[in-house]
Amino acid sequence: MLTATPSGIGRFKILGQLGSGGTGTVYEAHDRTSGARVAIKVLREPTAAALSQFKGEFRALSEITHPGVVRFIELFEDDGRFYLTMELVEGQDFCEYVRSDSGGRPDDVRLRDGLRQLCGGLAFFFS
Numbered sequence: 872m873l874t875a876t877p878s879g880i881g882r883f884k885i886l887g888q889l890g891s892g893g894t895g896t897v898y899e900a901h902d903r904t905s906g907a908r909v910a911i912k913v914l915r916e917p918t919a920a921a922l923s924q925f926k927g928e929f930r931a932l933s934e935i936t937h938p939g940v941v942r943f944i945e946l947f948e949d950d951g952r953f954y955l956t957m958e959l960v961e962g963q964d965f966c967e968y969v970r971s972d973s974g975g976r977p978d979d980v981r982l983r984d985g986l987r988q989l990c991g992g993l994a995f996f997f998s
Contacts, residue, residue: 914953939992
């Protein structure tokens with residue numbers, strides 16, 4: 872189980888943690904080979920079921936090209952740990968984006984725009 876921020880994974884230098892979910896933790900990283908900043912997801916526990924789900928996630932999303940869906944780049948293993956890299960998207964989470972500056976209430980224009988983008992990305996999977 873990964874308990875601390877990895878100092879580096881082969882050609883990647885970890886810059887900081889971006890988030891964590893059910894199967895892993897996502898970090899911002901610098902790819903020393905390409906010079907690009909990427910997001911790198913580390914599989915938390917490499918059980919057979921978790922690894923199958925991790926690989927399935929990568930396979931399902933690696934061929935998708937859509938402006939509303941993050942681009943998956945690479946799936947790899949290093950020293951018994953499993954990783955996937957993806958496009959690093961700068962910005963805010965949805966709730967931060969749609970809130971206005973006054974009282975934290977949603978801004979109608981930003982809310983409509985955000986929902987349009989969100990639905991566009993979701994609709995891509997169902998068309």
